[in-house]
Amino acid sequence: MAEEVENFEPKIVAFLCNWCSYAGADLAGIGRYQYPPNVRVIRVPCSGRVDPLYILKALQNGADGVLVSGCHPGDCHYIEGNYYARRKFAVLKNLLEALGLEEGRVQFSWVSAAEGERFSQVIREVTESVKKLGPARRMVKSFEIPKEIEKEIAEA
Amino acid sequence: MDIQSEIQKIAARLLKNKEVAMVIGYGAGSAPNRTAPVFIDKEKDVGKLVFNRFCVNNLSLYLPRLKEKGKIAIVAKPCDVRTIVCLIQEKQIERDKVHIISFACPGLLEKDGKTLFASCAECAVTLPPVYDTLSGEAKEMERNEPFTDRVADFFSKMPAERWEMFKAEMEKCIRCYACRNACPMCYCEECFVERSLPRWIGEGSEVTDTMIFHIVRAIHTAGRCGECGACARACPMDVNLAPLAKQIREDMLNLFHHQAGVDPNAPAALETFKPDDYNDFIK
Amino acid sequence: MKDKILLKENLVSFGNSLIEQYRLIAPVKSNGFSLYKPVGNASEICLDYLRPLKSAKEIFFPQNETLFFFNKKTQKIAEPAYDKKPTILFGAVACDLAGIAAQDRLFSAGAYLDSYYLKRRRNSILIGMACPEPGEMCFCGFFGIDRFASDIADLFFTPFSDKYYIKVNTEAGARLVESLPDAAAADAKTVERLRCENAEPKWDIPPLDELARMLAEGFEADVWDEIAQKCIGCAACTFVCPTCHCFDITDEAKGEIGRRVRTWDGCMFPKFTLHASGHNPRTKGGQRMRQRILHKFSYFKDNQGVVSCTGCGRCAEICPVNVDIREVLKQLGEACERKS
Ligand code: SF4
Ligand code: SF4
Ligand code: SF4
Ligand code: SF4
Ligand code: SF4
Ligand code: FES
Numbered sequence: 020m021a022e023e024v025e026n027f028e029p030k031i032v033a034f035l036c037n038w039c040s041y042a043g044a045d046l047a048g049i050g051r052y053q054y055p056p057n058v059r060v061i062r063v064p065c066s067g068r069v070d071p072l073y074i075l076k077a078l079q080n081g082a083d084g085v086l087v088s089g090c091h092p093g094d095c096h097y098i099e100g101n102y103y104a105r106r107k108f109a110v111l112k113n114l115l116e117a118l119g120l121e122e123g124r125v126q127f128s129w130v131s132a133a134e135g136e137r138f139s140q141v142i143r144e145v146t147e148s149v150k151k152l153g154p155a156r157r158m159v160k161s162f163e164i165p166k167e168i169e170k171e172i173a174e175a
Numbered sequence: 176m177d178i179q180s181e182i183q184k185i186a187a188r189l190l191k192n193k194e195v196a197m198v199i200g201y202g203a204g205s206a207p208n209r210t211a212p213v214f215i216d217k218e219k220d221v222g223k224l225v226f227n228r229f230c231v232n233n234l235s236l237y238l239p240r241l242k243e244k245g246k247i248a249i250v251a252k253p254c255d256v257r258t259i260v261c262l263i264q265e266k267q268i269e270r271d272k273v274h275i276i277s278f279a280c281p282g283l284l285e286k287d288g289k290t291l292f293a294s295c296a297e298c299a300v301t302l303p304p305v306y307d308t309l310s311g312e313a314k315e316m317e318r319n320e321p322f323t324d325r326v327a328d329f330f331s332k333m334p335a336e337r338w339e340m341f342k343a344e345m346e347k348c349i350r351c352y353a354c355r356n357a358c359p360m361c362y363c364e365e366c367f368v369e370r371s372l373p374r375w376i377g378e379g380s381e382v383t384d385t386m387i388f389h390i391v392r393a394i395h396t397a398g399r400c401g402e403c404g405a406c407a408r409a410c411p412m413d414v415n416l417a418p419l420a421k422q423i424r425e426d427m428l429n430l431f432h433h434q435a436g437v438d439p440n441a442p443a444a445l446e447t448f449k450p451d452d453y454n455d456f457i458k
Numbered sequence: 459m460k461d462k463i464l465l466k467e468n469l470v471s472f473g474n475s476l477i478e479q480y481r482l483i484a485p486v487k488s489n490g491f492s493l494y495k496p497v498g499n500a501s502e503i504c505l506d507y508l509r510p511l512k513s514a515k516e517i518f519f520p521q522n523e524t525l526f527f528f529n530k531k532t533q534k535i536a537e538p539a540y541d542k543k544p545t546i547l548f549g550a551v552a553c554d555l556a557g558i559a560a561q562d563r564l565f566s567a568g569a570y571l572d573s574y575y576l577k578r579r580r581n582s583i584l585i586g587m588a589c590p591e592p593g594e595m596c597f598c599g600f601f602g603i604d605r606f607a608s609d610i611a612d613l614f615f616t617p618f619s620d621k622y623y624i625k626v627n628t629e630a631g632a633r634l635v636e637s638l639p640d641a642a643a644a645d646a647k648t649v650e651r652l653r654c655e656n657a658e659p660k661w662d663i664p665p666l667d668e669l670a671r672m673l674a675e676g677f678e679a680d681v682w683d684e685i686a687q688k689c690i691g692c693a694a695c696t697f698v699c700p701t702c703h704c705f706d707i708t709d710e711a712k713g714e715i716g717r718r719v720r721t722w723d724g725c726m727f728p729k730f731t732l733h734a735s736g737h738n739p740r741t742k743g744g745q746r747m748r749q750r751i752l753h754k755f756s757y758f759k760d761n762q763g764v765v766s767c768t769g770c771g772r773c774a775e776i777c778p779v780n781v782d783i784r785e786v787l788k789q790l791g792e793a794c795e796r797k798s
Contacts, residue, residue: 079383102452109430109456113422117419119338122334141458145458162716165538172715205595210780356691377719378719379721380721411776
């Protein structure tokens with residue numbers, strides 16, 4: 020168990036808005052800024068497109084952390100998408116933490132298309148903090164499939 | 176005159192003058208501590224209208240589905256009026272198609288007839304923010320009955336323990352969705368839990384599926400919830416939904432200075448924004 | 459088989475003697491209401507209640523049940539392991555036992571054997587408990603259900619003074635109470651007297667045969683819409699009902715692995731009859747209410763020989779808008795009278 024946590028490489032789902040954070044990730048790549056390979060990126064048109072339900076589904080399907088990143092306030096391609104999103108996210112984050120989900124499982128950032136280095140920095144921070152929390156368990160759906168059965172049906 | 180007789184009188188007048196096509200109110204239930212919604216369209220039936228402290232439903236849930244009947248009068252507690260205001264704001268009903276009969280609310284009692292409902296004990300709006308006719312005086316009523324605090328204990332715990340408590344409540348849920356169906360603000364023709372393309376949550380009562388239902392429903396009611404407590408009272412399993420409601424209410428108030436359905440001109444909290452909204456939680 | 463006596467003070471030790479060999483399920487109180495739940499120690503059993511909030515049906519027909527697991531890639535399936543320890547349902551009230559009897563008929567009707575239900579049911583022993591006083595919403599008596607006896611129970615307990623009178627109905631039951639003292643003839647008389655004293659009240663509902671006629675004639679009656687107007691379609695009534703047995707089957711998967719689950723469904727959900735084409739033959743609340751009532755009082759009777767309402771009153775008790783099935787039947791009766 021202790022070992023599991025030590026060698027633990029979290030799976031992090033990152034919803035990145037197409038116009039800023041996704042471009043920021045691209046720039047990080049072009050600029051060869053290193054960041055941990057733990058994020059699975061999902062490109063969305065705008066941070067305002069991210070329904071709280073998506074975040075919960077990611078957690079339910081076993082994501083150890085979820086990051087939503089969009090344009091800085093005032094810079095949203097759709098003018099105000101991220102302003103609405105910000106209100107929703109504040110409510111979601113506070114609610115999840117009020118119910119007792121670990122603080123830091125769900126994180127948010129603003130990263131612009133010009134901030135390649137900052138993008139890598141954000142990913143490093145998020146990965147580190149989720150690593151500290153250990154594997155997610157609280158919201159993960161279980162099929163309660165016994166190990167032997169899983170093995171039995173996996174063999175062709 | 177007491178609230179009940181005034182309601183009957185107002186209803187009789189409205190029906191007689193053909194000002195409304197129907198009055199939705201509370202009628203006698205099948206036990207002394209119950210009431211049931213009644214739909215009255217004849218003046219001679221107004222005697223069926225009752226008012227007591229067991230009027231647990233929020234009748235405004237029927238307004239959108241009955242709107243083709245014409246103008247409707249509704250008996251509404253102040254909290255119910257808040258959801259009517261929200262329904263008007265959300266264009267589910269028209270202001271001039273509803274006649275609101277309200278009153279200063281004495282608060283509701285649990286089935287034991289002695290304990291005040293927690294939502295009533297914490298009620299912030301005991302006088303109707305909007306109405307067409309008022310029965311009784313517009314005077315705050317005292318509520319001295321004891322009530323069971325269902326959040327203090329929860330919020331005094333550490334996160335891991337809170338999660339366990341939340342989970343235990345979710346395990347009680349049988350996913351009948353009575354809470355949702357009793358809520359006037361959950362008027363979606365197809366709720367996300369019932370969608371099958373894609374299917375967002377499993378059909379059964381697996382606990383994380385149930386959690387997602389309740390968390391998302393809480394968020395969907397954020398800034399629109401009139402705090403009537405009808406959802407909690409509808410639950411056959413007595414699932415404690417109060418911590419979710421409380422957290423949402425506090426956020427609406429503290430982060431966005433918003434109380435749903437109190438001011439017809441104030442947009443719902445999540446339908447608007449300010450450039451300098453709370454931003455500290457974002458990297 | 460001789461009837462037996464158990465002192466109330468020995469109930470806990472009796473219960474605990476069963477726990478070793480059986481999975482004991484009994485009414486347990488928590489959060490102010492009781493539910494049938496597995497008990498680890500018989501002291502948890504709570505008999506100071508009316509009837510548990512939910513019926514006993516989920517013991518044999520759980521709300522969620524994994525039928526099998528599958529692997530999409532290998533195309534192989536496997537059923538979950540099944541706990542072979544036999545179950546004892548202790549403290550079941552007469553309306554619940556009648557509910558189990560109705561489900562027995564359905565799940566083992568002729569050619570249609572429901573193996574999932576039957577593997578649990580066949581490996582179980584039922585111990586009934588007399589209900590001393592019907593609740594506010596109860597009307598089991600209307601159906602002639604005897605609160606003080608049940609044929610389907612292996613054993614049936616009736617509390618009196620400081621004892622339980624145990625009616626032994628089956629060999630399996632007899633084995634459980636072998637070591638207990640025999641009941642005296644006087645005890646049998648006392649219990650019989652109790653039963654007579656609790657004779658049926660009169661019900662203000664049209665009698666069953668008349669109901670059948672009304673239902674047959676009233677299929678298109680407007681009264682259904684009237685009755686259903688306040689219903690919010692939560693189907694909680696069908697979930698707590700001891701006889702409702704509708705279910706849905708869905709697949710859930712994560713990656714290659716998944717499971718097929720069977721979950722309760724109910725005809726009061728607006729989507730209950732939604733077809734894949736998008737067509738829904740029951741779009742109105744009145745049609746759904748009619749289905750529920752007709753299934754209970756007409757179709758089930760035609761198909762299985764008994765009505766599928768046991769008068770437990772749970773649906774009336776938990777309905778958020780106080781749709782009380784007794785009132786519904788009364789309203790139907792009145793509507794038919796109006797017509798004729
Ligand atoms: S929970 Fe959300 S989607 Fe479902 S009915 Fe309520 S508002 Fe609509
Ligand atoms: S969420 Fe509950 S308290 Fe809020 S409006 Fe809906 S029913 Fe009322
Ligand atoms: S009413 Fe209660 S049991 Fe039904 S879905 Fe809501 S919380 Fe769950
Ligand atoms: S419990 Fe009541 S409101 Fe819910 S479906 Fe049944 S009759 Fe309708
Ligand atoms: S059709 Fe309705 S009444 Fe009949 S068993 Fe199914 S849920 Fe119950
Ligand atoms: S487009 Fe980037 S947040 Fe809206």
